[in-house]
Amino acid sequence: MAAAPLLDQLVEALRCLPGVGPKSAQRMALHVLERDRPGALRLAGVLQEAAQRIGHCRVCRTLTEAEVCPICADPGRDGRVICVVETPADVLAIEQATGFRGRYHVLLGQLSPLDGIGPEELGLDRLEARLAQEGVGELILATGTTVEGEVTAHYIGEMARERGVRTTRIAHGVPLGGGLEYVDRGTLSHAFEGRREY
Amino acid sequence: MNRIQGSPGYVLHARPYRESSQLLELLTPGEGRIAAVLRGGRGRGRSTARPFVRLDLAWSGRGEVHTLNRCDEAAVLRLTGARAVCGLYVNELAIKLLPRQLPDPGFYAAYEAVLAGLADPAMPPEPGLRRYELALLRLLGEGLDFIDPAALEAQVTYVVPPQGLPRPAAPGEESPYAIGGDSLAALLQDRLEGRGQRREAQRLLRRLLEYHLEGKPIVSRQLIARGRLDRTS
Numbered sequence: 001m002a003a004a005p006l007l008d009q010l011v012e013a014l015r016c017l018p019g020v021g022p023k024s025a026q027r028m029a030l031h032v033l034e035r036d037r038p039g040a041l042r043l044a045g046v047l048q049e050a051a052q053r054i055g056h057c058r059v060c061r062t063l064t065e066a067e068v069c070p071i072c073a074d075p076g077r078d079g080r081v082i083c084v085v086e087t088p089a090d091v092l093a094i095e096q097a098t099g100f101r102g103r104y105h106v107l108l109g110q111l112s113p114l115d116g117i118g119p120e121e122l123g124l125d126r127l128e129a130r131l132a133q134e135g136v137g138e139l140i141l142a143t144g145t146t147v148e149g150e151v152t153a154h155y156i157g158e159m160a161r162e163r164g165v166r167t168t169r170i171a172h173g174v175p176l177g178g179g180l181e182y183v184d185r186g187t188l189s190h191a192f193e194g195r196r197e198y
Numbered sequence: 199m200n201r202i203q204g205s206p207g208y209v210l211h212a213r214p215y216r217e218s219s220q221l222l223e224l225l226t227p228g229e230g231r232i233a234a235v236l237r238g239g240r241g242r243g244r245s246t247a248r249p250f251v252r253l254d255l256a257w258s259g260r261g262e263v264h265t266l267n268r269c270d271e272a273a274v275l276r277l278t279g280a281r282a283v284c285g286l287y288v289n290e291l292a293i294k295l296l297p298r299q300l301p302d303p304g305f306y307a308a309y310e311a312v313l314a315g316l317a318d319p320a321m322p323p324e325p326g327l328r329r330y331e332l333a334l335l336r337l338l339g340e341g342l343d344f345i346d347p348a349a350l351e352a353q354v355t356y357v358v359p360p361q362g363l364p365r366p367a368a369p370g371e372e373s374p375y376a377i378g379g380d381s382l383a384a385l386l387q388d389r390l391e392g393r394g395q396r397r398e399a400q401r402l403l404r405r406l407l408e409y410h411l412e413g414k415p416i417v418s419r420q421l422i423a424r425g426r427l428d429r430t431s
Contacts, residue, residue, distance in 0.1 A: 114286070
């Protein structure tokens with residue numbers, strides 16, 4: 001049976017999602033058409049609205065449909081502590097895993113000289129402006145543990161130090177519930193050096 | 199079909215490729231700088247193929263981009279803070295100046311040495327960086343080796359133009375490639391002393407590198423300027 005062009009288009013469009021190859025895309029397309037048309041209409045509507053209306057928070061740059069995201073707008077949160085992360089997904093991860101009550105700054109990337117991403121491309125002037133204006137007392141560097149994440153943390157740390165803002169970096173080490181023998185060398189040596197009073 | 203079984207090497211740059219693979223620029227002693235794909239490299243969240251790790255590699259393939267068959271950690275160098283920025287600078291120079299597949303054991307040794315120096319908090323980073331820059335310029339055909347340091351006069355200012363022989367500066371000449379005789383001799387004999395000599399040597403090497411970069415910017419320099427080198431955390 002020759003597939004309808006519209007169905008081809010749907011399958012092709014679904015492949016823009018991560019982890020979706022041709023087979024999965026076809027399965028998804030046939031599923032919504034055969035079994036869940038209301039779901040398909042709802043998905044289409046929400047997807048369209050989200051793609052059009054969700055932008056970046058004016059203050060912290062995380063994803064939000066408002067001008068200022070709920071975290072930045074919440075007066076109950078401590079504006080003196082800012083946690084710097086790379087992506088909006090990191091904000092969600094920290095919100096779900098920790099009791100952090102400060103605010104965020106989302107870089108939407110990391111410094112990567114070899115890809116041509118320097119401080120300007122990363123918009124670090126906006127973070128610098130926040131440090132100047134908001135009376136920040138502590139900056140928590142929660143960038144990744146890649147070389148680029150380390151370099152990003154270092155650069156922002158220098159920026160904060162010049163302004164006399166205390167900086168901290170989240171700890172890296174052995175995952176909970178795991179044996180040491182499965183931890184890679186770099187992580188273990190880092191964890192070992194970063195040991196604390198017990 | 200080119201097949202290499204077992205070679206050390208370092209990642210100069212890794213970028214994501216397709217869903218879970220990585221496209222790597224590698225530096226190896228036998229083949230120089232090569233490009234290779236590591237399939238499934240990003241599979242479990244993190245990869246062994248990252249900068250500043252000595253790797254045990256095996257690859258095969260013809261054409262410009264090879265396929266990695268093995269990529270195991272042999273030794274991890276820990277570069278943190280400003281030293282990680284210097285490490286990226288080292289890699290950025292290699293990516294932007296080193297032609298692919300031009301093996302040079304001397305340059306590979308200089309690369310290993312600069313990383314080892316940067317990973318050792320007891321060693322100041324600057325001398326290692328200068329030696330590395332000098333090794334890179336040698337590979338690019340700058341004839342600094344042909345200068346006899348003993349024949350240089352300490353008080354004379356020399357001009358060391360790219361792709362040319364050094365000569366004493368003409369009276370009143372202002373050249374970007376000018377350097378004092380004592381500084382030039384110290385640079386070539388690896389015994390730079392004092393702020394003045396180090397500055398002069400750094401400036402000459404930078405100008406010569408800029409000549410070869412042909413206008414390509416070195417982005418990591420912007421980061422070094424901010425995160426001052428004398429701080430290492």
